[in-house]
């Protein structure tokens with residue numbers, strides 16, 4: 001879907017991106033992570049040409065982006081950023097409908113799409129007529145994500161989109177984002193500072209430092225086979241065990257055919273979240289339900305250790 005080939009970018013004589021080559025597959029969830037100033041946001045912005053690259057080539061769906069009309073390109077790409085950037089004098093519905101309006105959709109179709117997105121992002125339908133300043137920070141971020149998804153873009157770029165959220169809402173929105181991405185099969189590229197967020201979301205993880213890619217691959221590969229000391233230190237040796245647990249899901253580790261009468265956990269919970277539940281509830285077995293709220297099986301505390309060994 002996107003290919004960077006030996007791309008560089010210089011700001012005021014200083015190289016911000018150095019010889020970057022990266023392939024982003026259609027339908028994948030790619031997360032860019034790295035030290036501050038390593039070039040993550042610049043990499044993202046070069047894709048929708050908010051920043052123009054100086055050398056090398058970037059291709060979008062097979063086409064070199066510099067030959068494409070920048071506005072046409074941006075309408076095919078959703079963009080959600082931490083500072084949200086909602087239009088303050090437009091209500092929520094009009095904010096979400098921005099790109100569909102630009103694309104000339106009929107009003108009835110826009111209204112229907114806005115309703116769908118409010119439901120998808122767990123926003124009450126009565127919020128449609130509110131102005132951005134009448135929403136909480138977390139609601140504003142959800143509206144920002146809804147706006148980026150509105151015209152069902154082929155590609156979604158997200159720069160710290162959950163930054164302003166408290167940990168509970170952040171986790172909820174991460175799970176929603178994963179569900180939306182898996183359901184729609186859309187390609188997502190997300191920038192974050194948060195290692196746990198990166199591990200939860202990424203199919204492909206890209207670790208950057210000093211304008212270069214240090215390592216790219218599956219999260220499990222970066223955790224277990226770091227290419228150098230920087231990569232090893234970045235993911236934190238002492239946290240490795242729990243971080244590996246973050247890559248497994250309660251649903252896949254639960255023992256089928258068993259059931260237990262207790263408050264169940266969702267199959268989408270990571271094993272790390274399940275570990276917290278075991279500790280909080282002082283138990284060694286937890287029933288797991290599927291997406292339809294039906295019994296799936298029972299997760300045993302000892303299974304966490306096995307998952308850890310398997311990885």
Ligand SMILES: Nc1ncnc2c1ncn2[C@@H]1O[C@H](COP(=O)(O)OP(=O)(O)OP(=O)(O)O)[C@@H](O)[C@H]1O
Pocket residue numbers: 011012016034035036037038039040041042043193
């Ligand atoms: N518009 C600009 N003008 C000049 N320098 C810039 C500009 N945008 C970015 N830079 C510089 O390019 C480098 C990479 O910045 P970038 O914002 O891509 O990093 P980042 O990894 O996203 O950082 P952070 O995690 O702190 O947001 C930094 O040294 C930054 O100061």
